[in-house]
Amino acid sequence: MEDIEDLLLGSGGGVAAGFRLPVAAAVGVDTKHQRKKNTLRNPTSSYAPKIPGTQTIYVKTFGCSHNQSDSEYMAGQLSAFGYALSDNPDEADLWLINTCTVKSPSQSAMDTLISKGRSAQKPLVVAGCVPQGSRNLKELDGVSIVGVQQIDRVVEVVEETLKGHEVRLLTRKTLPALDLPKVRKNKFVEILPINVGCLGACTYCKTKHARGHLGSYTIDSLVGRVRTVIADGVKEIWLSSEDTGAYGRDIGVNLPMLLNALVAELPSDGSTMLRIGMTNPPYILEHLKEIAEVLCHPCVYTFLHVPVQSGSDAILAAMNREYTVGEFRLVADTLIKLVPGMQIATDIICGFPGETDEDFAQTVDLIKDYQFAQVHISQFYPRPGTPAARMKKVASNVVKQRSRELTAVFESFAPYNRMEGLVERIWITEIAADGIHLVGHTKGYIQVLVIGPESMLGRSAMAKINSVGRWSVFGEVIEVLYQADQTLGSYDNGKDNHFCCSGNEESCACSKDSTSCASGPASCCENHLDANTVSLPAHPGGSLMEWLLRSCGLLTWKKSENIIVPPSKDNQQEALNYQRQWGGVDRIILSGIFLSFLTILATLLHLGLKSSPST
Missing domain, CATH: 2.40.50.140 (Nucleic acid-binding proteins)
Known part of the structure; x- marks a missing residue:
């Protein structure tokens, strides 16, 4: 299916968030019979027409915290234009599905939800990494699509979809603004994207196909957002991205510079905490001491998610992870040594193509050595279009057995005793x-x-x-x-x-x-x-x-x-x-209570004596 992109001034440029333009200028739409023409398909659906902005939207999110933040931004814009948001898909007039392409089960869940929506005759808008990275999937035929860098246009896409039009916005452009309206899933937690995309080229990863190369927000824009959300009453700020450690390498800054700027904005009373997001080992090795210092700040959680994926150098090389097991150990050992109470979470992929029994044994030994309190264990899923999908696979029964074995090892730990x-x-x-x-x-x-x-x-x-x-x-x-x-x-x-x-x-x-x-x-x-x-x-x-x-x-x-x-x-x-x-006010109040008690007691005794019969 061809993509009909933004037609604004014929340049693919954006439009101010929330500003409605005439349809032909605001969005490009797609037809089934003339897909290469920028024309509208006559609505053929049976949806009852309503005034735009009065309908109810069901938002479903799959995947990471970055996806959750995108959904909150889209929900915020829809709410600002009068749309009601509901957790009940049956009562909604349209379903907005924000998708994840990391694993096959996530995409399968998306497929199932799209089928249910079609069966219920619900207009569908699909967002997120799946349509951006795999735009020609047959499951997406006939539904509207909004790309990961077009979430500030979601109102226009929803409006046209409710009219029965199929809309596709997938052009990559500048990063969406951080000050868009937002409806948080948890009003006390702000998920703050600091960059999109990454610098890596992991052979199994489909996310980069969707999120693209590294693009970082400026320090000033992020500091401004932190000030705003603190004023809104947020108590936790999660820094989120595909690789937090790579932040700023495209704009001449780095993660420690950003972290120091952000913690300077946090209230000194500790009422708002900062949580640093997932970072891959290659991009924090040169900043370990600086990051450890920030993690020691009383308003920063001493927690970091550092995926290792395998305990075998041979498998890490096949994954193109750009670090060795020794370098991962250096990261973990340094942070554990320099940051009291440090908690590290990690990820493991079981059964990557070419993984031998010895490779897997090295992974088990690594997990046993550190006894991480959190380990995300997953089986290898070949993602279409990735180099790993063309590699010789490990037998599925072996993959499942290794996953069960590693899970049993992990669950034997008692990290909180x-x-x-x-x-x-x-x-x-x-x-x-x-x-x-x-x-x-x-x-x-x-x-x-x-x-x-x-x-x-x-x-x-x-x-x-x-x-x-x-x-x-x-x-x-x-x-x-x-x-x-x-x-x-x-x-x-x-x-x-x-x-x-x-x-x-x-x-x-x-x-x-x-x-x-x-x-x-x-x-x-x-x-x-x-x-x-x-x-x-x-x-x-x-x-x-x-x-x-x-x-x-x-x-x-x-x-x-x-x-x-x-x-x-x-x-x-x-x-x-x-x-x-005990202050003076405390003593006065206590004395007043005591005197009141004595007065009441004396009154009761007086009334009792007065009413008693004389002998």
């Missing part, structure tokens, strides 16, 4: 799937499930870890932090003022001279946390009067020393040390 009994600061951003627990994350981005009111969403709290599971830990909220009164200490992007983020017997990446933190957490992390906090009524303690005052918010507790509890048994005792702070 040492956390039981610790007190950790967590950031709470969502409700768990069970509808009962709230989901918080530690600084190492370990998932902590707690029970509490929904009003705790978007807040930071101190939680005691009561039990641990394989995939998450369960905690009890001790106190919710007053964000306005918190001070996390200073952070200087220069070379003369760094601080360590946790006490640890290892050297501190953030200390000026990488000296030991043997003096303990209080001295190493001075001024890391000095927060006034409010005790939860669920944990009264003390006298009935004290509980009543705390419940009414009239009595507060103040920490007498900093709280830093690294995952070490030495720090499990006396994790919190409180002293009561």
Whole structure:
């Protein structure tokens, strides 16, 4: 099928987001019988005509966080033009499907959803990597398409599709603006794309066919976006791209420069956290120390997703991954050494073409050596049009067996056992799937499930870890932090003022001279946390009067020393040390309550004596 691209001024240029032009100037549309002509096909559908902007749209997203961000931007533009958004596909007037091409199962799910939409006679718009990278798929025949760099035109595409027209926008152009309207799936989490595409040429990867070569947003535009979302109340910012580590190499900057600029914008009270996205080993090797310093910042999660894909150099070479197992180990070892509490997630592909038993054994050994808390294990899926699809495949039964074996090894780890009994600061951003627990994350981005009111969403709290599971830990909220009164200490992007983020017997990446933190957490992390906090009524303690005052918010507790509890048994005792702070107002209020109580008691006694019969 031929692609009819933008016709605006005949140049393929864009149009201001949300600005509706006449159809012939705004979008190109496709017909079944005259596909090479820029004409409209007469609507033949039976959809009842409605005023544009009054219909309901169902948005379904497959794939990575970058795809999720694209969907949120498209939903935001549709909502800004009056369209209603629904999670119920049956009640929607149109389905917008944002697709992923990384694995065959994701594309198969897209195919199934398109078939269901056709059966339900729903107008369909398909976005994302599948149509951009495989535009001639027969499954896409007859549906409208919006490319990954055309998401700012989604309103026009939806409007024309609702009229019964087939629209295709696939021209690559400048990156979509970051300040487009956005409807976040989680209002506390901003997924911020910092670049699109990548510099690699992995033999198995189809994503580059869709996302293309590296294109980075400027530091100024990203800093501006961070300021905006913080003002909107966002509590977590996820940096997202196909390869975060490659950021800026096309515009003369690099990832550490961006990270230092972004953390300078984060509130000093720790109310908003930054999470660095997936990065491949080749592009962070030269910046390991700088990245470790940023990961030590108290407002940055000590978590990084670094895919290794295989523990065999021979397989990495066949994948064209551009690094060795030794270089991956250097990345992991350096970050683990320099960043206390560092958590690394990785990916493994089982059964890549040419993988021998020895190659696979090396992969198993690598995973055993590090015992990663998170490993994404997948079987090799040949993607059409990639070099790996033409390579000699490993027998499917062998691939499945290796996947099961590696999964069993991974599931035998108990990465969170040492956390039981610790007190950790967590950031709470969502409700768990069970509808009962709230989901918080530690600084190492370990998932902590707690029970509490929904009003705790978007807040930071101190939680005691009561039990641990394989995939998450369960905690009890001790106190919710007053964000306005918190001070996390200073952070200087220069070379003369760094601080360590946790006490640890290892050297501190953030200390000026990488000296030991043997003096303990209080001295190493001075001024890391000095927060006034409010005790939860669920944990009264003390006298009935004290509980009543705390419940009414009239009595507060103040920490007498900093709280830093690294995952070490030495720090499990006396994790919190409180002293009561009674001010003049507290004494006046307590005296008033006491006098009122005495007055009521005296009145009751007087009335009782007065009404009693005389003898």
